[in-house]
Amino acid sequence: xVTTTEPTIKLVDEETExxxxxxxxxxxxxxxxxxxxxxxxxxxGAHWLGDGLTQIGFWTPKLTSQVMRRLEIFLEVLTPIxxxxxxxxxxxxxxxxxxxxxxxxxxxxxxxxxxMEPGSREQVGSFYWLRYIDQAEKLQAIRDPxxxxxxxxxxxxxxxxxxxxLQAQRADLEYxxxxxxxxxxxxxxxxxxxxxxxxxxxxxxVRAPKNILQLHVGTATAAGTFEGLTxxxxxxxxxxxxxxxxxxxxxxxxxxGAVQLLPTEPPIEFxxxxxxxxxxxxxxxxxxxxxxxxxxxxxxxxxGYDVPILGSSTTNPAILGSRRPDEVVDFIATLHNFSxxxxxxxxxxVYGHADNQSELLLNRQFLKGxxxxxxxxxxxxxxxxxxxxxxxxxxMNTGVDGIRIDGGQDFRFFNPLTGFVEQDxxxxxAMSDVVQDIGGYQRLxxxxxxxxxxWPEEGWEEISTYRDLIELRPDSFQWxxxxxxxxxxTLKGFWDRKWKRVCEVIYQGENWITGCANHDxxxxxxxxxxxxxxxxxxxxxxxxxxxxGYDNPAVTLWVYGFSPGLPMDFIxxxxxxxxxxxxxxxxxxxxxxxAEEMGFLxxxxxxxxxxxxxxxxxxxxxxxEDLEELKQFGKALQQAMIDADYSxxxxxxxxxxxxxxxxxxCKLEYLQxxxxxxxxxxxxxxxxxxxxxxxxxxxxxxxxxxxxxxxGEDLNAVQTNFNLQLRRFRHDRIWLRQxxxxxxxxxxIGDQTQxxxxxxxxNPYREExxxxxxxxxxxxxxxxxxxxxxxxxxxxWKVAIASPGVQLDDNLASLKKFELKDSQGVLLVPQQxxx
Numbered sequence: 061x062v063t064t065t066e067p068t069i070k071l072v073d074e075e076t077e078x079x080x081x082x083x084x085x086x087x088x089x090x091x092x093x094x095x096x097x098x099x100x101x102x103x104x105g106a107h108w109l110g111d112g113l114t115q116i117g118f119w120t121p122k123l124t125s126q127v128m129r130r131l132e133i134f135l136e137v138l139t140p141i142x143x144x145x146x147x148x149x150x151x152x153x154x155x156x157x158x159x160x161x162x163x164x165x166x167x168x169x170x171x172x173x174x175x176m177e178p179g180s181r182e183q184v185g186s187f188y189w190l191r192y193i194d195q196a197e198k199l200q201a202i203r204d205p206x207x208x209x210x211x212x213x214x215x216x217x218x219x220x221x222x223x224x225x226l227q228a229q230r231a232d233l234e235y236x237x238x239x240x241x242x243x244x245x246x247x248x249x250x251x252x253x254x255x256x257x258x259x260x261x262x263x264x265x266v267r268a269p270k271n272i273l274q275l276h277v278g279t280a281t282a283a284g285t286f287e288g289l290t291x292x293x294x295x296x297x298x299x300x301x302x303x304x305x306x307x308x309x310x311x312x313x314x315x316x317g318a319v320q321l322l323p324t325e326p327p328i329e330f331x332x333x334x335x336x337x338x339x340x341x342x343x344x345x346x347x348x349x350x351x352x353x354x355x356x357x358x359x360x361x362x363x364g365y366d367v368p369i370l371g372s373s374t375t376n377p378a379i380l381g382s383r384r385p386d387e388v389v390d391f392i393a394t395l396h397n398f399s400x401x402x403x404x405x406x407x408x409x410v411y412g413h414a415d416n417q418s419e420l421l422l423n424r425q426f427l428k429g430x431x432x433x434x435x436x437x438x439x440x441x442x443x444x445x446x447x448x449x450x451x452x453x454x455x456m457n458t459g460v461d462g463i464r465i466d467g468g469q470d471f472r473f474f475n476p477l478t479g480f481v482e483q484d485x486x487x488x489x490a491m492s493d494v495v496q497d498i499g500g501y502q503r504l505x506x507x508x509x510x511x512x513x514x515w516p517e518e519g520w521e522e523i524s525t526y527r528d529l530i531e532l533r534p535d536s537f538q539w540x541x542x543x544x545x546x547x548x549x550t551l552k553g554f555w556d557r558k559w560k561r562v563c564e565v566i567y568q569g570e571n572w573i574t575g576c577a578n579h580d581x582x583x584x585x586x587x588x589x590x591x592x593x594x595x596x597x598x599x600x601x602x603x604x605x606x607x608x609g610y611d612n613p614a615v616t617l618w619v620y621g622f623s624p625g626l627p628m629d630f631i632x633x634x635x636x637x638x639x640x641x642x643x644x645x646x647x648x649x650x651x652x653x654x655a656e657e658m659g660f661l662x663x664x665x666x667x668x669x670x671x672x673x674x675x676x677x678x679x680x681x682x683x684x685e686d687l688e689e690l691k692q693f694g695k696a697l698q699q700a701m702i703d704a705d706y707s708x709x710x711x712x713x714x715x716x717x718x719x720x721x722x723x724x725x726c727k728l729e730y731l732q733x734x735x736x737x738x739x740x741x742x743x744x745x746x747x748x749x750x751x752x753x754x755x756x757x758x759x760x761x762x763x764x765x766x767x768x769x770x771x772g773e774d775l776n777a778v779q780t781n782f783n784l785q786l787r788r789f790r791h792d793r794i795w796l797r798q799x800x801x802x803x804x805x806x807x808x809i810g811d812q813t814q815x816x817x818x819x820x821x822x823n824p825y826r827e828e829x830x831x832x833x834x835x836x837x838x839x840x841x842x843x844x845x846x847x848x849x850x851x852x853x854x855x856x857w858k859v860a861i862a863s864p865g866v867q868l869d870d871n872l873a874s875l876k877k878f879e880l881k882d883s884q885g886v887l888l889v890p891q892q893x894x895x
Contacts, residue, residue, distance in 0.1 A: 066349070067139050068175045069158040069186075075113065075172035079103075080165055087166065091249045097446035099255050100168070104447065105206035105373075106188055108178040108222045116162060118169045118190050118202060119443060122423045132193040133169065134159040136201075137176055137186050138217060138351065144184045146211060146383040150356050157349045159191070167443070178222035179209055181386045187217040187341075201336065203421060205370045206451055211383040213358045214326045214371050214421060216341030226386055232393035232459060233499050235402060239266065240501030258502060260493035265504040265535060266461045269317025269404050270791050271620070272628040274578055276322040276363065277379045280631055282769035287381035290391045293398065301399040308780040309772030312634045315787030318404035319395060320464060320628070322579055323364030324379060324388075325410065325455070326371040328417045328645045330360070330756075336420040357383075361763040362643040363579065365466065369414040369437065370421040373454035385458075392459040404461035406506070411437065411448055411491070412470030431470070432516070439487050440473050449494055456496045461506060465491055468511030468529060468538075483513060485532055492533055507536045508573060512544050521546055530571045537626055540565055540572030547581035550609040552593040553812040555837035562817070565623055566806045570799045574625035577610035577633035583641050585610060586659040595838055597882035606663045607636045608883065613782060613863035614835040617885040618817055620786035621861065622806075622833035624799045627790065634783060635775060637768040638664035642759050650755040651708060655701040658694040660762065661687070675765055678757035683740040693743065696730045703728070708748050715746045778864045785861050789887070793831070795823045805850060814839030816880065820850050828890060832857060835885030845877050846888075857888040 086099050104117040116135060123133055141154040162171035169190060179185025190202040207218035245262035281288030296310050306314070329339065342354040358378040380387045395403040413433040418426065426444050428436040438444045456463065471484040492507040509529040514520050526538050541561040548554060555562070565574060585606050588594075598608040610633040619627050632639040640660045646653060669675055670687040684690045697711070704710035718726035719735050726732045734743065742750065790796060800806055806819035815837045823829035834846045847854040858870040863884045868874050875888070 066156055067158065067177070067186075069137050069139070069160065070174055071160050071162070072113065072172045072174050076163055076170065079115065079117075079170050079172055080163055083165060083168065083170060086254060089249070089254050091254060092442075094442040094446060095247075095249060095257065097443045098257060098449070101206075101443075101446040101450035102255070104450070105204050105208070106176075106218065106220045108176075108220060108224070109172075110224075112174050114173045114176040114178075114220055116169075116171045116173055116188070118162070118204070119167060119447065120164070120169050120190065120202060120423075121167045121425055121443075123164070123169070123192060123202075124167055129193065130164055131161060133164070134161050134191055135169075135171065135173070135188060136191045136217070137173075137188050138353070139177060139186045140184055141350070144355065146184065146357075147381070148355075148357065150354065152344065152352055152354050155187075155351045155353055157346070157351050162190070176220050179219045179384075180222050180225060181382075181384055184211070185209070185220040185222075187219055189217040202423075203370055205422060205426075205447065206373045206454060207371050208374055208454065209385050210326055210371045210374055211358075211377050211380075212341040212355060213329055213338060213360070213377060214368055214417075215329060215336060215338035218371075221385060223385075226389060227457075227498055230389050230393055230459065230498075232396035235393075235396040236459065236498050236503075237501050240264065240496075240498075240503040242500050242502075244500075244502060258495040258497070260495055260504055263495055263502050263504050266404070266506040268506050268535075268537065268626060269462075270794060270797075271316050271626065271787060272318045272320050272406065272573070273313065273316040273631060274320045274322070274628055275631040276579070276766075277324060278361065279637075279763065279767045282767065283381060284767065285379050285381035286375075286387045286391045290387070290394050293391075293394050293403075297394070297399040307772065308775040308777045309635060309768075311780045311784050312631060312775075314400075315784045315791070316403065316629075317791070318406050318462060320406040320408060320462075323367065323408045323410050323466070324375050325364075325367050326374065326376045327360050327362040327364065327643070328366045328368050328415045329358075330645050331417070331647050334420070334648070360645050361760060362645050363641055364408065365410055366415050366643055366645060367410050368418040368421050369411070369426065369448075369451075370418065372409070372411070373451040375458075388458050396459070404506070405459070406462035406464055406508070407455065407460050408464045408466060409452060409455065409491075410466045411439075411452070412465075412467035413437065433470075436470075439471060439484055445487065445490075449490060452491060453494050453496070456494060456505060457498055459496075459498060461503075462508065463491070463505050464508040464510060466510050468509045469513040469515050483528070485529070488529060489533055492536060507533070508538070509536060510539045510544070512539075526572065527568070534571070537571050537573055540569055540574050540625060543573055543575050543578055543581065543628065546584055547576060548584060548588050548609075549576060549612065549615065549838075550585055550588060550594060550598065550605050552595045553815070553838065554595070555615075555817075556808075556810060556812055556815040559808055562808075563806075565625060566800050566819075568799060569623065569625040570797055572625040573628050574619050574623055575628045575630075576612065576615050576619070577630040578628065579630065579639065582606075582610055582630060582633055582639045586640055586657065586663045588659070588663070590662060595882070597839065601666060602663050603666050603669075607633075611636060611779070611783075612883050613779070614837050614883045614885040616783055616786055617861065617863055617887060618833060618835050618837070620790045621885075621887040622796065622819060622821065622831060624797055626797065629783075631768055632766065634780070635768040635771050637771045638762075638766050640664070640762055640766065642762045642766065644756055644759045644763065647752065650759065651697075651711075651751050652701060652706050654755040654758050655694075655698045657762075658691075658698045661691050661694055665765075672770075674770060676758075676761045677764075678761050679754070682742040682754065682757065684742075689740055692734055693740070696734055699730050700728070708751060712746060712748055712751060715743070719746060720744045776864075782861070782864055789861060793823070793829070795825065795829070796821075796831070798824065807849070809849075810839060810842070812839075814842055816842050816844070818844075818846055818849055820852065828892065830890055831860075832888035833885065834880065835863075836880040836882055838882055841879050841881045843877060844880050844886075847876055854888075856891050858891050860887040860889040862886045 138155040162169040204218040208221040209219040246256035718731035804821040818834040
């Protein structure tokens with residue numbers, strides 16, 4: 061959008077008065093305080109009404125004391141004069157600035173405004189925020205926490221967006237209409253003048269998928285954007301429709317009922333100073349109401365869980381190639397219209413905590429105080445509770461089919477009636493009951509809870525049942541015990557030690573997310589100390605051990621071919637791509653986080669990989685040409701941070717005493733070893749800015765290293781095809797999701813030196829449909845006589861799937877006795893064809 065004349069932006073008095081009357085009717089109704097807040101929250105933010113009108117609403121409790129200075133509270137609208145190239149790295153653009161007073165009513169500011177321009181796929185809309193002069197005569201900003209578009213990040217103003225047109229033009233409306241209801245059942249609020257609230261009890265819920273692929277948008281394709289994912293899945297869909305063979309990398313993306321995205325909300329941003337000023341939307345100069353603004357393309361790199369909450373209704377602009385919300389809808393529609401059948405999309409949403417940057421962006425009523433991640437959210441305040449649920453609703457209205465609720469155990473509050481800190485299960489269930497409404501069709505979404513309560517209490521790993529939310533909401537799912545965080549299959553005897561939890565999966569795991577690898581567990585693999593007992597049957601190098609531990613044929617065969625539950629894979633594990641906790645958004649704790657992630661170098665980076673041009677290119681520019689040099693400094697930094705209690709000045713002082721000409725003062729042997737004539741020049745005269753530079757470059761290098769597109773040519777086609785066969789095997793036998801029962805059997809043979817799982821189970825609705833499974837989960841080779849173990853006549857069975865390296869045919873002699881090495885397994889099915 062280009063504006064050549066000054067836009068006429070003004071408050072429309074009559075429409076504004078109607079809006080105020082509506083809000084007053086809600087406030088004075090018989091509805092509960094929370095129900096009132098829910099109704100009002102639906103109109104907060106900026107809504108393009110058509111006919112040149114925009115409805116604006118802000119919740120402003122901190123401004124209620126400004127009653128004598130109302131004219132110093134104003135909506136600021138910034139309308140581009142020059143063309144904006146949303147793909148440009150940097151540009152200076154002129155804007156018209158318009159300021160007008162909204163109407164204050166209680167804790168809210170309302171208005172209907174004429175003349176604002178809506179954004180769309182083709183044009184950039186007007187930017188807006190609420191401004192006021194504080195008691196110190198400083199200009200402050202109140203940002204829209206419920207924004208539909210934040211093309212320049214959370215610290216910049218929001219963009220007005222034409223969401224109704226976006227929804228009307230989406231390519232999957234037929235898919236949504238077949239799966240939703242248009243009846244719109246509502247809750248009786250005992251007041252005919254109120255806008256109705258949907259009744260979730262009468263709205264259909266999306267069914268669970270058969271399995272899930274977890275991925276991170278920023279590292280799942282070379283582009284690192286939703287555009288890149290849409291292009292990838294469109295290409296795969298076309299190939300399958302035309303019977304064109306897929307590459308091994310492409311095979312890793314199919315055979316799934318759903319794709320689960322790591323959090324896509326706008327994350328925190330890098331701060332040179334702890335201030336609320338935007339680095340992507342920077343004011344440069346002004347001439348009356350013509351403002352020059354330096355626009356920079358957001359380059360935040362984060363695994364997704366460091367969120368300030370503001371803007372969680374929309375998408376991180378750094379993973380939008382076009383910076384348009386349409387890009388997300390295009391991806392979702394591509395999966396819904398996939399050539400071999402619809403693929404569901406699941407959002408991973410984070411509302412259990414907020415990063416400390418939220419203090420710069422949200423009013424204090426949103427926050428309760430510090431926790432281990434940053435800030436606790438004040439879910440118990442009705443208005444905050446309503447706004448957070450409305451944020452979630454707007455995010456869900458992009459068209460996804462399911463949600464994973466992160467950190468369910470973190471939703472806690474002090475109950476003054478009992479005197480105890482309790483779980484806010486009512487809020488968790490309310491999140492599950494948020495109604496999606498697109499094109500007049502309503503759905504409840506499939507829900508996964510990650511909840512390991514009583515984590516982080518001592519002994520939580522053994523105490524947690526992982527069933528608290530399932531018991532409250534039987535159609536929901538929880539992460540099971542073998543996929544929750546502390547999962548280290550690279551250790552010798554791991555599956556033997558986990559036998560108790562394995563049996564829980566077998567006999568009560570039908571509503572658990574199962575599997576081995578995910579964003580948490582693979583990161584946990586990097587933290588395993590090198591002096592622990594490692595299962596060296598998995599590989600000859602640390603990297604081979606880790607990749608074969610988390611993409612393990614025996615584990616995959618057990619999970620997909622036999623185990624109850626809902627299997628989930630992680631794309632970085634199945635593509636053998638590195639993974640870690642990365643973020644370039646943290647100036648405060650960046651060095652601390654990097655020091656804690658140094659195990660990544662041991663477990664994921666080989667000397668051969670380090671020689672690749674894309675690997676640690678930034679650190680190589682600082683002089684770290686050799687992997688061992690980087691490891692040595694990394695481990696020294698890790699130890700120095702621990703010894704100095706994470707004080708950067710103390711770490712720098714220790715390094716300065718040990719590096720260069722002053723090395724004679726060094727008292728720390730692990731630092732002294734680094735000081736030699738050929739040491740990296742960058743480390744001489746190390747100071748805090750250089751240490752922070754190292755940390756930032758390390759994280760940005762790791763982000764590039766974790767991109768799966770680099771590893772497609774190295775994939776083993778036999779392994780990727782084996783995994784795909786197992787996914788299809790599971791899809792053909794949906795009954796496998798149920799718990800074992802009746803005459804089903806599951807057993808273990810072995811000890812700390814070898815562990816073999818085996819069993820037989822059948823379809824409870826068709827007795828001739830059965831599966832036999834035997835898998836060497838770790839340790840020395842074992843001779844298998846599964847027919848004797850299960851008292852089966854093997855002449856009635858045949859091999860369905862065997863893991864790579866297992867040479868079996870269907871003759872009786874071969875099946876009666878065979879050897880399985882570590883990570884090998886076999887599935888048998890009855891000889892007679894299944895009807």
